[in-house]
Amino acid sequence: MLGTILYGAHDVRVEERAVPVILKPTDAILRVSAACVCGSDLWPYRGVSPVEKPMPFGHEYCGIVEEVGSAVASVRPGQFVIGSFFASDNTCPNCLAGFQSSCRNREAVAGAQAGMLRVPLADGTLVATPEIPPEDLVPSLLTLSDVMGTGWFAADAAEAGPGKTVAVVGDGAVGLLAVLSARLMGAERIIAMSRHPSRQKLAREFGATDIVTERGKEGVDRILDLTGGIGADSALECVGTRESMMQAIRSTRPGGRMSYVGVPYGVMLEVQELFFTHVSMLGGPAPVRRYLPALIDLVWNRKIDPGKVFDLTLPLSQAAEGYRAMDERRAIKTLLRT
Numbered sequence: 001m002l003g004t005i006l007y008g009a010h011d012v013r014v015e016e017r018a019v020p021v022i023l024k025p026t027d028a029i030l031r032v033s034a035a036c037v038c039g040s041d042l043w044p045y046r047g048v049s050p051v052e053k054p055m056p057f058g059h060e061y062c063g064i065v066e067e068v069g070s071a072v073a074s075v076r077p078g079q080f081v082i083g084s085f086f087a088s089d090n091t092c093p094n095c096l097a098g099f100q101s102s103c104r105n106r107e108a109v110a111g112a113q114a115g116m117l118r119v120p121l122a123d124g125t126l127v128a129t130p131e132i133p134p135e136d137l138v139p140s141l142l143t144l145s146d147v148m149g150t151g152w153f154a155a156d157a158a159e160a161g162p163g164k165t166v167a168v169v170g171d172g173a174v175g176l177l178a179v180l181s182a183r184l185m186g187a188e189r190i191i192a193m194s195r196h197p198s199r200q201k202l203a204r205e206f207g208a209t210d211i212v213t214e215r216g217k218e219g220v221d222r223i224l225d226l227t228g229g230i231g232a233d234s235a236l237e238c239v240g241t242r243e244s245m246m247q248a249i250r251s252t253r254p255g256g257r258m259s260y261v262g263v264p265y266g267v268m269l270e271v272q273e274l275f276f277t278h279v280s281m282l283g284g285p286a287p288v289r290r291y292l293p294a295l296i297d298l299v300w301n302r303k304i305d306p307g308k309v310f311d312l313t314l315p316l317s318q319a320a321e322g323y324r325a326m327d328e329r330r331a332i333k334t335l336l337r338t
């Protein structure tokens with residue numbers, strides 16, 4: 001089968017790889033229906049986080065169960081399933097508390113940009129759709145594996161809800177889906193921060209009421225202008241840089257909530273500044289598994305169309321171009337046809 005392998009900075013290759021097999025009785029093997037490129041993949045792709053050895057790439061997936069291990073009871077061959085980028089048992093104390101991405105037995109799922117994929121802890125990780133989905137629903141279902149679940153977590157963790165003013169920092173796919181999530185949760189006003197016309201348009205479609213094009217101090221000043229000098233009730237950080245973290249923290253009103261879901265690299269914060277903000281913060285890798293049943297229901301009943309973030313679709317064999325397009329911000333998110 002074909003699969004992507006990251007060899008080093010800006011060096012993604014599509015190569016023949018061994019078909020995965022069941023290694024543990026709790027594993028499942030999927031035939032991947034569609035895969036995609038994650039914003040967080042761009043960190044190793046750009047060489048920001050080092051690549052020690054060639055690594056099979058991709059962690060967002062959905063597909064048809066091909067085979068299950070002897071201990072798997074909740075999914076069976078032939079079902080269409082979606083799972084998170086962290087496999088979880090869904091039974092340990094952290095899972096039961098709703099933080100499956102901190103499962104005590106968690107395992108990273110890697111190598112999803114391929115024809116076939118091994119998913120560990122299948123019972124706790126995979127959720128099946130009611131039936132095999134029609135082809136046009138597959139992109140939206142794929143987003144639930146990470147990007148939509150992460151946008152939802154950003155909104156949930158910052159308590160976006162009825163009557164709230166929400167500021168979203170970051171106009172990547174996660175930020176755009178955080179806008180959609182805040183709208184679904186009933187936020188009254190959603191301020192999207194973006195300088196790109198095509199991304200602003202999608203943010204509006206997803207429910208943004210205001211667009212702020214400024215960044216840094218000017219961006220914070222604009223948010224304060226729009227909120228009577230107080231700041232947003234909820235600020236959602238969806239990038240992972242120091243600039244975006246500070247922008248989100250400084251855009252939040254005292255007593256407000258800020259979430260951070262962009263994977264940070266080398267970001268240092270001044271605790272003294274944080275101390276005087278009275279902002280509460282929750283972030284981390286999204287517990288996507290917690291949200292899967294509800295989000296599958298919303299997509300299945302065509303209440304939401306998060307698959308709109310895919311503005312580039314390529315065959316898996318052209319994955320390298322998919323990475324380049326996202327790296328150069330020519331594409332919001334690349335879908336790879338397996």
Ligand SMILES: [Zn+2]
Pocket residue numbers: 088089090091092093094095096100102103104105106
């Ligand atoms: Zn667990």
